[in-house]
Amino acid sequence: MLLTSTNEIKDNGMERILNFFRKKSLWMLHYCTGCGAVELPPTMTSRWDMERFGMGPMATPRQADLLLITGYLSVKSLKRVIYTYEQMQEPKWVIAFGSCPINGGIYYDSYSVINRLALYMPVDLSIEGCMPRPEAIIDGFTKLMKAIEKGEAVGYKKYRENYEWYKANQRNVLERTSAVLKEEA
Amino acid sequence: MVNIMLRFLFAAFTSIIMGLLFMGIGRKFIARIRRHYAGPFYQSFIDVIKLFSKKSISHNWIMDFGVMMGFAGIIATIIFMPIGPFNVFSQMQGNIIIIIYFMTIGYLGMAMGVAASGNPNATIGIARALTLMLGYEIPFVLTVILLVFANNSSLLQVMVVNQQGGFMEWNAIRYPFAFLAALIALQGMLGEQPFDAMIAPSEIASGPMVELSGKFLGFGFLQHAAQIFLETGIIVNMFLGGSQNFFIFFAKQLALYLLTVAVSGIFPRYRFEDAVKFFWMAPTALAAIQLIIFII
Amino acid sequence: MEQREIILKIKENFSKSEVKVFDEKQFSVFADKDDIVRILSFMQMIGFQQLAIISAVDWIDEKKFELVYNLFSYTHIQQVLVKTKIERDNPKIQSVMNLWEVAQMYERDVHEFFGIEFSGNDDMRPLILHNWKDKPPMRKDFDSLKYSNEIYGTFKKSEEV
Numbered sequence: 001m002l003l004t005s006t007n008e009i010k011d012n013g014m015e016r017i018l019n020f021f022r023k024k025s026l027w028m029l030h031y032c033t034g035c036g037a038v039e040l041p042p043t044m045t046s047r048w049d050m051e052r053f054g055m056g057p058m059a060t061p062r063q064a065d066l067l068l069i070t071g072y073l074s075v076k077s078l079k080r081v082i083y084t085y086e087q088m089q090e091p092k093w094v095i096a097f098g099s100c101p102i103n104g105g106i107y108y109d110s111y112s113v114i115n116r117l118a119l120y121m122p123v124d125l126s127i128e129g130c131m132p133r134p135e136a137i138i139d140g141f142t143k144l145m146k147a148i149e150k151g152e153a154v155g156y157k158k159y160r161e162n163y164e165w166y167k168a169n170q171r172n173v174l175e176r177t178s179a180v181l182k183e184e185a
Numbered sequence: 186m187v188n189i190m191l192r193f194l195f196a197a198f199t200s201i202i203m204g205l206l207f208m209g210i211g212r213k214f215i216a217r218i219r220r221h222y223a224g225p226f227y228q229s230f231i232d233v234i235k236l237f238s239k240k241s242i243s244h245n246w247i248m249d250f251g252v253m254m255g256f257a258g259i260i261a262t263i264i265f266m267p268i269g270p271f272n273v274f275s276q277m278q279g280n281i282i283i284i285i286y287f288m289t290i291g292y293l294g295m296a297m298g299v300a301a302s303g304n305p306n307a308t309i310g311i312a313r314a315l316t317l318m319l320g321y322e323i324p325f326v327l328t329v330i331l332l333v334f335a336n337n338s339s340l341l342q343v344m345v346v347n348q349q350g351g352f353m354e355w356n357a358i359r360y361p362f363a364f365l366a367a368l369i370a371l372q373g374m375l376g377e378q379p380f381d382a383m384i385a386p387s388e389i390a391s392g393p394m395v396e397l398s399g400k401f402l403g404f405g406f407l408q409h410a411a412q413i414f415l416e417t418g419i420i421v422n423m424f425l426g427g428s429q430n431f432f433i434f435f436a437k438q439l440a441l442y443l444l445t446v447a448v449s450g451i452f453p454r455y456r457f458e459d460a461v462k463f464f465w466m467a468p469t470a471l472a473a474i475q476l477i478i479f480i481i
Numbered sequence: 482m483e484q485r486e487i488i489l490k491i492k493e494n495f496s497k498s499e500v501k502v503f504d505e506k507q508f509s510v511f512a513d514k515d516d517i518v519r520i521l522s523f524m525q526m527i528g529f530q531q532l533a534i535i536s537a538v539d540w541i542d543e544k545k546f547e548l549v550y551n552l553f554s555y556t557h558i559q560q561v562l563v564k565t566k567i568e569r570d571n572p573k574i575q576s577v578m579n580l581w582e583v584a585q586m587y588e589r590d591v592h593e594f595f596g597i598e599f600s601g602n603d604d605m606r607p608l609i610l611h612n613w614k615d616k617p618p619m620r621k622d623f624d625s626l627k628y629s630n631e632i633y634g635t636f637k638k639s640e641e642v
Contacts, residue, residue: 018238025228025235046221051212054224054231059391062242062398065235076611089398090240103636109626111618112610115633173632179614180632181624 009158011151022065022091023148025054026141029064029088031081034071036097036131043134053141061087066144069123071131072100074112078120079174085121092156093124093148095140098131105130119169122155192273193264197411200263204410205229207417207439211446218450233406241399244302251298252397256404258290259411266418267341267427269434278342281329284419285322291408292318295393302396310392313457314376314383320464321373321380327472328363328370331479332356332423341419345427357424362475364424366468368444373464374416377449382457417441482528482557484508490527495520509562517565518575521550524563525580528556532577535587537595541621544569546597550577567597576601594619 011019030040043050044057058064061084073081085094094117099105101117108115117123124147127140147153159166209226216223224231243249264273265284272278296315299307333339335356336347348354357364373380383392397405417438421427425441428434455463488500491510498520499511512520529552538547543566550563567574576599577584588599589608596617599605607613616623 018235021231021234021238024224025232046219049216049221049223051216051221051223054228059387060395062396063391063394063402065239074611076609079611089242104629104633109629111623111625111628113629113633115629116636119634174612176612176614176632179616181615181628 009154009161011154016151019148019151023145026066026093026145027056027058027064028066028068029058029061029084030068030070031077031084032070033073033077034069034098034100034131036068036070039097039131039134039137040068040070043137048134048138050138050141053145055141061085062089064088065092067092067094068097069094069101069117070097072098072105072107072113073117075114075173076112078114078170082121082170090156093144093153094121094155095144096123096126097137099128100130102126102128114173120166120173122158122166124153124155189273192271196263196268196271196273197260199268200260200411200414201407203435203438204412204414205233205407207413207442208410210439211442214443215446215450218447229406229410233403236403236406237400239399241401243401244396247301248298248401251294251296251301252401252404253298254294255291255298256294256408256411258287258292258294259408259415261290262287263411263415263418266415267345267422268418269427269431270429271431272342278340279422281333281339281341281419281423284341285326285329288415289318291412295405295408298401299393299396304396306389306391306395307393309389310383310385310395314393316461317373317376317380317383317457317464320461321370321468324366324464324468324472325370325374327469327476328360328367328423331360331363331472331476334476335360335479341422341427345422348426352426355424355426360424360475360479362471362478366472366475367420367424369468369471370464371416371420371441372445372448373460375413375445377445379449379452379455380460381449381454382460385454413442414438484557484559487527487557487559491520491523494523506558507560507562509564511564514565514567514574517548517550517563518577518580521552521563521577522580524552524561529554529559529561531555532581532584532587535577535584535591537591537597537619539569539595539619539621540566541569546572546595548574548591548597572596573598573600575599578602593617596620 030037042048050056067085067088069081085092096102096117100107100113101123104110104113104115107113114120125140125144127136129136132140144153206226206229209229212228213223213226262284265277265279265287267279292314296311299311332344336344338344344356348356352358376384385392389395394402394405420441421434421437425437428437484502484505488502488508491498491500495512495516497513497516500508501511502508510520531553533551533553536549536551538549540547545566546569547564547566552561552563553559572595574597576588578588578601585602585604586608588602589605591597592599592605593608593610594617610618615628618625
């Protein structure tokens with residue numbers, strides 16, 4: 001189990017002041033393997049205009065604050081997502097799009113697609129839907145901003161505190177050494 | 186001594202604050218061209234504060250040093266530029282030769298810093314930026330030569346004085362071809378479209394900035410802001426008559442910046458070798474024609 | 482060449498093969514396991530230049546794997562599926578790497594997902610799956626749901642992660 005749960009960690013003091021600036025300038029990196037990628041261009045451009053909130057797409061993980069997992073993740077891309085997440089500089093947040101990163105979605109029985117993203121990295125916010133419309137996405141972003149302002153969006157601290165737990169989960173999927181299903185004789 | 190320090194600090198802070206403000210207004214402006222709203226005009230300030238509040242990763246001391254040198258190079262150049270009626274050194278009235286010489290330090294510092302980060306995309310990006318610099322320097326230097334001949338002096342202050350007395354006296358009206366060449370060169374200097382092949386976010390992942398995080402990117406931001414202020418300031422002094430009033434000077438700079446932003450808002454980008462070719466053909470020809478007209 | 486002529490030629494040379502016509506541009510040839518390399522090289526000779534894909538079907542009740550070679554001809558504008566069946570336990574077949582070089586990748590793919598061996602093709606490193614230790618996943622007796630629940634977990638609402 002988790003050593004430290006989300007309720008035990010909170011931002012305080014100076015962090016709260018800086019959070020005011022952080023929430024107004026969220027630069028995002030979108031990991032586009034899933035179908036959610038197609039919902040992002042209308043959210044970014046003039047129809048829904050995400051730039052109103054000071055958000056914008058960034059090219060590399062080094063520059064970004066917010067990682068968007070837009071849709072299902074296969075095991076092979078999970079590895080890349082973890083690399084990407086660990087390259088990002090703190091403070092950083094993760095948003096999972098759609099049902100697939102929550103419980104597997106339509107890939108619940110697939111042998112190559114993970115079911116719960118939250119087991120492998122800290123997800124600050126999940127936007128449900130298959131796929132969420134841009135309205136839902138904007139709604140999710142504003143909720144995340146409120147959480148950042150209150151100092152409740154502390155996924156990156158949770159990842160640091162429970163690093164061993166997350167690593168064990170990742171290793172279980174990525175580096176296993178024996179077959180999962182026993183052969184019936 | 187203290188006096189000089191204070192004057193220097195004033196110049197540095199003015200350039201950064203005005204540059205960030207111009208950036209914010211430019212973003213708002215380009216958003217309206219593309220029919221959306223964009224953030225508030227002070228968005229760039231928020232971005233910079235956020236960037237300095239983030240953790241950042243440094244690969245070696247050359248990277249730290251290079252990024253600082255890039256920022257310092259641009260700030261050092263601003264010492265030599267007359268800001269409206271204000272000069273940091275009252276005896277050195279903006280020698281244009283020194284300015285051109287110093288301006289490259291900013292790029293070289295940035296090149297050193299990002300090349301030390303070890304990311305191949307950064308190296309490609311900075312190689313493109315330096316190649317592009319060779320491109321726009323030639324038409325720009327030709328217009329400088331023209332103005333130095335015409336004013337019999339290489340001091341920006343003298344050029345400003347010679348342009349006093351209504352806008353018909355401005356070099357932009359007297360030498361329209363050279364002004365056009367300088368505008369195109371300015372587009373390249375600021376790295377706006379169609380000359381932004383060095384940044385190219387989807388192709389080489391934002392080029393020089395690829396490995397910069399937190400405060401390094403913050404310094405990159407400040408450098409870009411100061412660069413906007415510096416380069417528009419030079420053109421305003423050279424062609425648009427400078428000003429004896431700070432606010433008119435800033436307004437002229439802003440107008441010039443919004444012009445480049447408007448152009449960048451509607452253009453795709455050149456490949457960098459095509460951009461260099463373009464610089465060596467069209468604006469160079471314009472500047473050369475103006476020089477020939479002047480000599481005759 | 483018309484489709485009719487092509488089919489006649491195939492019948493002439495390989496009397497045992499069964500031909501099934503879908504429409505004027507598509508037909509399939511069912512050949513014996515031992516004939517497969519000869520019939521494929523014959524098809525290549527009469528103008529089927531492209532090997533589009535190699536695919537496999539698991540007929541678990543018959544205890545057979547069906548291999549499907551999807552060929553296309555740019556000269557005759559014809560598509561043909563050349564099929565053959567092999568035994569399900571210890572499946573093994575001759576590689577067609579020397580006819581089409583691209584077959585190397587396709588065979589590697591089929592090997593990864595069905596566990597079929599191709600003699601003559603030595604490079605069978607894993608291609609798509611990440612660190613796969615179980616039986617090949619496209620076989621009908623592989624329980625995907627059970628595997629998924631076992632390793633990726635099921636959703637429990639009460640548990641905080």
